[in-house]
Amino acid sequence: MNNHVSSKPSTMKLKQTINPILLYFIHFIISLYTILTYIPFYFLSASRQEKSNQIKAKPVNSKPEAAYRSVNSLDGLASVMYPGCDTLDKVFTYAKNKFKDKRLLGTREILNEEDEVQPNGKIFKKVILGQYNWLSYEDVFIRAFNFGNGLQMLGQKPKTNIAIFCETRAEWMIAAQACFMYNFQLVTLYATLGGPAIVHGLNETEVTNIITSKELLQTKLKDIVSSVPCLRHIITVDSKPPTWSEFPKGVIVHTMAAVQALGSKASSDTENGLKRKPLPSDIAVIMYTSGSTGLPKGVMISHSNIIAGITGMAERIPDLGEDDVYVGYLPLAHVLELSAELVCLSHGCCIGYSSPQTLADQSSKIKKGSKGDTSVLKPTLMAAVPEIMDRIYKNVMNKVNDMSSFQRNLFILAYNYKMEQISKGHTTPLCDRFVFRKVRSLIGGNIRLLLCGGAPLSATTQRFMNICFCCSVGQGYGLTESSGAGTITEVWDYNTGRVGAPLVCCEIKLKNWDEGGYFNTDKPHPRGEILIGGQNVTMGYYKNEAKTKTDFFEDENGQRWLRTGDIGEFDPDGCLKIIDRKKDLVKLQAGEYVSLGKVEAALKNLPLVDNICAYANSYHSYVIGFVVPNQKELTELARKKGLKGTWEELCNSCELENEVLKVLSEAAVSASLEKFEIPVKIRLSPEPWTPETGLVTDAFKLKRKELKTHYQADIERMYGRK
Numbered sequence: 001m002n003n004h005v006s007s008k009p010s011t012m013k014l015k016q017t018i019n020p021i022l023l024y025f026i027h028f029i030i031s032l033y034t035i036l037t038y039i040p041f042y043f044l045s046a047s048r049q050e051k052s053n054q055i056k057a058k059p060v061n062s063k064p065e066a067a068y069r070s071v072n073s074l075d076g077l078a079s080v081m082y083p084g085c086d087t088l089d090k091v092f093t094y095a096k097n098k099f100k101d102k103r104l105l106g107t108r109e110i111l112n113e114e115d116e117v118q119p120n121g122k123i124f125k126k127v128i129l130g131q132y133n134w135l136s137y138e139d140v141f142i143r144a145f146n147f148g149n150g151l152q153m154l155g156q157k158p159k160t161n162i163a164i165f166c167e168t169r170a171e172w173m174i175a176a177q178a179c180f181m182y183n184f185q186l187v188t189l190y191a192t193l194g195g196p197a198i199v200h201g202l203n204e205t206e207v208t209n210i211i212t213s214k215e216l217l218q219t220k221l222k223d224i225v226s227s228v229p230c231l232r233h234i235i236t237v238d239s240k241p242p243t244w245s246e247f248p249k250g251v252i253v254h255t256m257a258a259v260q261a262l263g264s265k266a267s268s269d270t271e272n273g274l275k276r277k278p279l280p281s282d283i284a285v286i287m288y289t290s291g292s293t294g295l296p297k298g299v300m301i302s303h304s305n306i307i308a309g310i311t312g313m314a315e316r317i318p319d320l321g322e323d324d325v326y327v328g329y330l331p332l333a334h335v336l337e338l339s340a341e342l343v344c345l346s347h348g349c350c351i352g353y354s355s356p357q358t359l360a361d362q363s364s365k366i367k368k369g370s371k372g373d374t375s376v377l378k379p380t381l382m383a384a385v386p387e388i389m390d391r392i393y394k395n396v397m398n399k400v401n402d403m404s405s406f407q408r409n410l411f412i413l414a415y416n417y418k419m420e421q422i423s424k425g426h427t428t429p430l431c432d433r434f435v436f437r438k439v440r441s442l443i444g445g446n447i448r449l450l451l452c453g454g455a456p457l458s459a460t461t462q463r464f465m466n467i468c469f470c471c472s473v474g475q476g477y478g479l480t481e482s483s484g485a486g487t488i489t490e491v492w493d494y495n496t497g498r499v500g501a502p503l504v505c506c507e508i509k510l511k512n513w514d515e516g517g518y519f520n521t522d523k524p525h526p527r528g529e530i531l532i533g534g535q536n537v538t539m540g541y542y543k544n545e546a547k548t549k550t551d552f553f554e555d556e557n558g559q560r561w562l563r564t565g566d567i568g569e570f571d572p573d574g575c576l577k578i579i580d581r582k583k584d585l586v587k588l589q590a591g592e593y594v595s596l597g598k599v600e601a602a603l604k605n606l607p608l609v610d611n612i613c614a615y616a617n618s619y620h621s622y623v624i625g626f627v628v629p630n631q632k633e634l635t636e637l638a639r640k641k642g643l644k645g646t647w648e649e650l651c652n653s654c655e656l657e658n659e660v661l662k663v664l665s666e667a668a669v670s671a672s673l674e675k676f677e678i679p680v681k682i683r684l685s686p687e688p689w690t691p692e693t694g695l696v697t698d699a700f701k702l703k704r705k706e707l708k709t710h711y712q713a714d715i716e717r718m719y720g721r722k
Contacts, residue, residue, distance in 0.1 A: 056490065056501035057574025064520040065509055067533060068574055072315070073504035079304065079535045081311045081346055086280045087303040088180040091346050096141040099348040102322060104140050105170040106132035106352040108373060116367075126367040132352050132377060140174055143260060148178035150263030154209065154233050154254075158183040158276045161205040161286065165189045165198065165212045165221065168332045169353050171237035171256055173341060175211050176332075180303070183278040187286045188333040190698045191216055192691035193296070195224050200295050201288045202228045204543055211256070214238040225251060235259055280304035286542050287335060289480050289697075298542035299480045301335075308535035309483030310343045312503030316474060316488040317381075317449060322348040325446075327379040329354040331698045335484035336453045336476075340383045352377040356388070360442055362395075374444035382447055385454040386461065387611075387700030393464045394607060396439055398632065411435060418467045422494050432470045439468040447471045449491060453478065454699030456578055456597070459496035460605050466494055475499050477578060481551065481562050482506070483536040487576050498577040506534030508576065510568060516585055516593065518567050527569040527579065533561040583704075589621040592676045599623060599679065600702075602671035603664055608633045611689050611696075613707050614679060615715065624718045625679040626711050627660065628688050634660070651684040660684060681718040683711060 058074065059066035069077070085091045109130035116126045135143070156162055162184045166172050179186040187205045189198055198220065202210065207230060212221055214236050225231055226248050234253045236242060241255050278284070284303045288296040314320060326344045328351050330337040344351055354373035357365035361372040374382075400411050414435040418428045437445070450465055453476040465473045477499035478486035486508070489500035502508045510520045510528030518527040537560040540548030551563050567580035584597040599614040603625075611628040631647065638650050641659055650656055661682050668678040689695040695706050708715065 053573070055573050056493075057570075060507070064526060065511070067507040067509040068502055068570060068576075069507045070502050070504045071574070077308075077506060077534050078311050078315070078504040079308045081307060081314060086307065087278045087282075088284055088306060088342075089177075089278060091307065091342075092141065092144075092177055092180065095346050095348065096137045099137045099322065101136050101138060102348060103134040103350040104137045104345065105173060106134045106350060106377070107170050108132050108353075108358075108376065112367075114367070125365055127358065127365050128367050128370045129358065129373070129376075134350070135170065140170075140177065144174050144177035144181060146260040146263035147174060147256065148182035148184070148263065149266055150259035150261070151178065151184065151209065151235075152182060152276075153262050153266050154259065156182070156184055156209055158278075159185060159282065161185045161187050161207045163187040163189060163202055163205065163207040163210040164333075165191065165210060165216060166237060166332075167191050167213055167216070168328055168330065168337065168355065169213075169237065171211075172332045173345075173351070175237070175256070176338075180278065180284060181276075183276045183282060185283045185286055187288070187298070188338075189288050189296075190331055190333045190691070192331075192698055193288075194694055195220065197288075197296050199224050199227045201298065202231070204298065205286060206230045208232040209235065211235045211237065214240070214242045217242050217253075222246070278303055280307075283539065285338075287333065287338075287480055297544060297547065300539040300542050301480075301483055302539055305483045305536055305538050306339070306342065308505040309478075309485035309503075310339050310346065312485045312505030312536065313339060313476075313488060314343045314347065315504050316490065316500075317343070318491060320344075320347045320349065324349040324381050325377060325379045326351045326381040326383075327354050327359070327374055327377055327444075328352065329356060329359055329373075330383055330385065334454070334698055335478070335480045336383055336385075336451075336699070339484040340381075340451060344381070349381070352379065362442075375441070378444040378446045380446050380448050381451070382443060382449075383451045383453065385699045386452060386457040387455070387696075389450075389452060389457060389461050389465060390605065391610075392442070393461045393605070394610075394630070396442075396464075396468060397607065415467055419463065422463075422466060425494075436468050436470055440470055443469065449474055451476060451488070453484070455701050456601065458601060458605050462496045477566075477576065479532075479562070479564060481538050482532045482534075482564075483538055485534075485536040486530075486532055489575070493575070495575070498571065498575045500576065501574045502576070503536075505536050506532055508532055508568075510570070511563075513567065513582070516567065516580065516582065518580070522569070525569040525571065527567065529582065530564045530566045530568040530576070530578075531561050532564060533559050535560075537562045586616040587618050588616060588623075588676060589618060590676070592674075594623055594677050596623075596704075599625075599668070599673065599677050602673055603667055606663065606667055608637070608660060608663055613702050613704070615704075615708065615711075620719055621676070622680040623677060624715070625664070625682045626685055626707060626714070627664075627682050628685045629660065634684075637663075648686045651686040653684075657682055657684055683714040683718065 055071060057068045057070050059068050080086055082094050085094050110127055111130045112128040114126055115123045117123055162179060164175055164186060176186055187207055189201050217236060231251055235256055237256045239257060280303050282303055283300050284306055285301045286298045287301055288298050326349050328341055332338050341351055357363055358373050361375055363372050366372045400408060414431040418431050421428050447469055449472050451474045457475050462473050472491035474488050474491060476488040478484040485503050485505055487500040487502055509531050510526055511531055512519045513529050520526040520528045540552050553561050565582045566578055568576050568578050570576055580595050581597055584595055586594050588594055594616050596614040600612050603609060604612050608630055609627055610630045613626045614623055616623045634650060637659055638656055643653060643656055665678055691698045695703055695710060
């Protein structure tokens with residue numbers, strides 16, 4: 001986790017110093033223009049500053065262990081978004097009736113696909129995409145209803161499990177809504193999971209039907225279907241059926257369109273309709289987490305859990321409504337993306353689908369000269385995980401360093417000027433219009449709110465997003481086990497290093513953790529393990545009662561609580577900071593405690609570092625690290641030191657390892673890490689860590705167990721074993 005992040009990030013440090021005369025002149029012009037032309041903005045800014053200083057959450061009583069609640073829910077926690085809409089099918093019916101003909105789900109047309117040969121001989125798929133084709137709320141409702149009825153005709157019964165193993169796309173949401181309508185329990189699996197994890201999820205839930213894509217069927221499922229004995233029907237979301245025909249005996253493949261056609265012709269009588277209607281307490285989703293340790297666990301999430309969670313999230317997004325456009329590209333099997341899309345669906349927003357490979361003009365699958373998805377969609381709302389934001393930040397900073405002297409000076413000045421104005425609660429319309437417009441256009445140019453979750457976001461990256469994308473960053477904290485809900489920062493709160501006040505659907509208290517030295521009586525801020533309570537706290541783990549009893553409990557009032565394993569502290573205004581994690585705290589041989597997340601947070605934003613994992617154990621007195629270096633920066637460092645070789649040879653160079661270690665050590669000292677927290681030895685990894693490698697989750701959290709196994713030989717080398 002991110003630890004002790006500074007709330008006052010330093011001004012930008014780039015390779016070019018600023019000419020004092022030029023600085024004075026530009027500063028004068030900016031100030032004069034702003035004062036004369038945009039005086040009204042300052043009155044609005046003053047209002048934002050006043051809001052930022054307000055109390056956002058309070059403890060419910062004076063006891064140290066008291067729960068904190070949002071000031072908007074002190075008298076009672078929110079549980080429903082609209083009166084009477086206590087299940088997800090009712091929420092969608094309400095939205096369909098209210099926004100009937102409005103656009104809901106959009107997909108870009110593929111105009112052309114071609115192979116592009118790279119200089120190294122590798123072949124990359126490139127696409128040219130057209131405009132978005134849209135389905136209205138009514139269209140989606142009819143398709144979902146027919147699909148659910150078709151599944152019923154294939155033998156799917158209410159309160160039985162059905163799996164979806166598919167990329168994020170419109171058909172995913174249509175299938176989910178069908179399951180909510182017909183009370184089928186939707187088992188979600190990440191498209192990037194490995195074979196054993198997929199088999200585990202499908203067999204544990206004993207699904208007979210699975211919804212997937214033709215690509216995943218041919219690349220992953222075909223190799224494991226023989227290991228899933230209960231499977232009877234495979235439904236592909238693509239319009240054309242797969243050509244592969246070597247299915248195990250008894251397994252039938254259908255297209256989604258064929259199942260919908262079956263459902264549209266079959267009757268859905270009233271008696272069966274009443275039987276299938278879900279109750280708020282019924283399971284809506286069994287969500288298999290990508291888990292940073294071991295096999296994924298299935299979290300049972302009820303209709304009431306999800307509705308409470310999205311009710312709390314929606315309250316933190318002001319003016320949410322029909323004018324908003326959301327870009328969907330994160331895995332829908334992740335609670336962050338599913339919750340965000342359900343929030344949008346329930347408020348009349350439209351959702352345009354994308355992927356990490358087609359998101360921007362510069363994305364890997366977009367043919368040079370053609371438009372990425374955000375350039376066409378121009379979204380106003382977007383969710384992201386910190387890893388993606390960190391990549392954008394580094395890419396932009398690299399481009400700034402390559403600018404001419406004048407351009408770089410102007411950018412640095414505007415950046416630091418805007419940072420100063422933000423700290424005072426002011427806006428900078430001139431800078432936004434003339435300096436940051438091009439950067440903002442990278443994600444369409446209209447983003448008003450970036451919602452970040454899944455892992456901690458560094459103060460540097462958050463401030464970069466505020467400045468360069470000219471939008472609020474809502475940093476959130478939640479877990480699959482809490483339906484994704486916990487906290488989100490207010491849009492007018494530009495403080496960094498914290499995750500906001502509890503949502504109106506839940507309350508949070510801090511429990512003493514003696515071993516780590518965190519207590520809710522600590523001064524000046526109470527600290528401890530974060531416990532989340534409320535209707536958003538889920539039912540537990542599927543077929544894992546022991547783990548459920550460990551992580552969940554009910555209090556004397558019957559309210560359900562989740563033990564998160566994260567360590568937090570409350571600021572005086574009721575906002576939460578994540579300062580540690582139980583699993584990340586390691587006791588060294590000499591007795592000092594090292595927070596691995598704290599070490600990583602201090603070093604991951606270095607231009608030289610694309611990713612980093614700190615490692616330590618109690619048998620040794622020092623920390624080591626595994627580093628995925630930035631190829632451009634490492635190659636430049638090697639050139640300066642007179643080192644040559646292939647990329648793999650450079651990463652395996654002991655001399656270059658030592659040079660990188662010097663850079664890390666200097667940064668660690670600047671970040672005020674203790675001497676025992678600074679890595680003493682490192683290993684440079686030539687291969688990036690992606691969900692496909694199994695070394696990070698789909699939210700790009702480090703899988704420490706898998707990383708330890710992967711680098712076991714290096715651990716032994718760095719700790720001096722033979």
